[in-house]
Amino acid sequence: MTFVHFVNCMALAYAPYVVTYKSSILSEYNTLMKIAFAGIIYMLTQLGKMLTLATFFPTLEPSQPGNINVISEMLKTTVDLADLAGIYFIINRTIGKPELKVLISGVGWSGAQVLFSHILSFWFGARGLEFSWKYIQMAIDANITLVHVIAISALVWIWTRNDLNRSLLPMVTTLLLLSVYRDLIVEIIVQSFALNPWILLLIKGVFTFSVAFLSLQFYLGLVEAS
Template identity: 45%
Template sequence: MTFFHFGNCVALSYVPYVIVYRCSGLAEYSAFWKCAQAAAAYLFTQLCKMLVLATFFPASDVPTGSLDVVGEFMKSTVDLTDLVGLYFVMTKIAGKGQLKFMAASMGWATAELIMTKFLPLWVGARGIEFDWKYILMSFDSNVSLVHHICTAMLVWLYSRSDLQKSLVPVVLSLLALTSFRPLIVEILIHAVGLGSWTLLLAKALFTLCTGLIALQIYLGMSVQTANSYY
């Protein structure tokens, strides 16, 4: 029974990644190696972030259970390094074409999934007692996949020279929101007292809104490019 629970959690976490990889066209272009290189870039970026956090942002003296907004804000600024890493992947590794942000985001999200979710699922989901938190963790990994795809799309849109000037502030605002999402989550936890499932719903709604706006801009640019071509 415990192994069945572990299998369900793994399927909920990893199968959507496989489906997105196969249905997005990445499999047809043999982009597996590009995704693997993006995953390696993710690991290097996280190592750099850990070094910066350990060097310039030591542990504060805030009492346990309290939220240090200023400290968390400064630490969240380090997450801007992820945007730089995604930009590097899309310009130096992922190749050409509009699918390169999919290759970058798939490799990035998969590496994060393996590094942050596999061990807790392996140790906890195979426990004696059933716990909903591992199902919650599996659903959260799906939200993270969409979040990384949206972030990579926004980075790709910002790097485009044909992006309309009026849309640049919108893209930059969305990039800032995606980068500071952990801080927003912490504020919601401490200020509003959201539960686990409610917090997951809030993350999903936040990602959905960001993704719809980014997708609208992306489709608009695609139509504009097609019209200029013809």
Template identity: 40%
Template sequence: MTFFHLLNCAAVTSAPFVITYKCTVLSEYSSFWKCVQAGAFYVITQLLKLLILATFFPASTGDPMMPATTIGGVLNIARATVDLLDLVGLYFAMEQLGGGKGEIKFMVAGTGWAAAEVILGKFIHLWFGARGIEFDWKYMLLCLDSNLILLQHIATATFIWMWARQHLSSRVTSFVSMALLMTSYKPLILEHLKVIVGYNDWMGLIMNGVMTCSVAFSCMYTYVTLTKVANGVSHQK
């Protein structure tokens, strides 16, 4: 029974990635190995983040109530700021691997980045945990969270691609910059909301889903608007 639970978790986790690859321009341009290379950029970026965190933000061995203090809050914000390196890593991944149309750039970077995070951060945990002798809903939560990770990283990569474009209005640039900052600090926001409100893991997944879908819909709307404007300008020429 636990083996079937493992298969179910693996299907829920991997199906969105397979569908995304097969039903988008990724399969049309045979971008599998580029997605793998984008995953390599993810690994390098995470190693750099770990090095910075271990050097400048070592684990506190003092007062266990430190995270609840003002100093602890500042340290948490500083640690979360290190996640801005993910934006830099995604940018370089798109610049190095996503030659051609902009759609291919952010799809390759976002999908490869998300796949690497799910494999290294979720799938290994599922492999050793979901095969246990007892069924536990926490592994289904991990699977559903993996789906949100895919949506989040594709939206983030799209925002980065839009931010790097020239001839954007200051209003659009400011909106995209704020969206990127929110995606970087989203884990910290969710963590503090959980402490303040005190909701359970399922409610935490719902809150994460609401924030992720909000970012994704705003990203889609901005991308479609910019595409229509660009097509209108090209037709006038």
């Protein structure tokens, strides 16, 4: 497609990040370096995950489309728990208001993720001759990722708080686990009902916004109380 298409995809994917940065308290507190720090932590975490995967799950077959190997995917996704550790580390190392902590880790982490996993696809794919909705879907997915990671960051922050009502802890933990296994769950649903990519995106979005809404409630509860 045309260069305009590439620009469209880039704008759709990355402009929300810029908007979030510019019009939230992130820019007021001048946190670009901290966000870059969060991005570096993201990279190091991914590196660690790759090494773990390569060391401990070397023979796992990649699952074929239409027939996913649930057990092996489950094990692989379990390694993603390291993401929580990485986000926890960022929140721990950031000093400031709670919303600042959550936003820095959320925007930094998801920004790095979206940057590294999509930009080359956009460059080579969306500028290519063939038109495909795939790149628009990827760009929308980048938006969902932003909400997803901010929600996870909020949950991790809530989880670390001592003043959290103990009876809520299992719910928070469940939400965290759901977030980590989100991709796998959505994938299984889509596979078993043979749904198209747009529905996949919709389910992902609904899932993410539900988790985000719940984590917002917990977060507000904690912030109000303190």
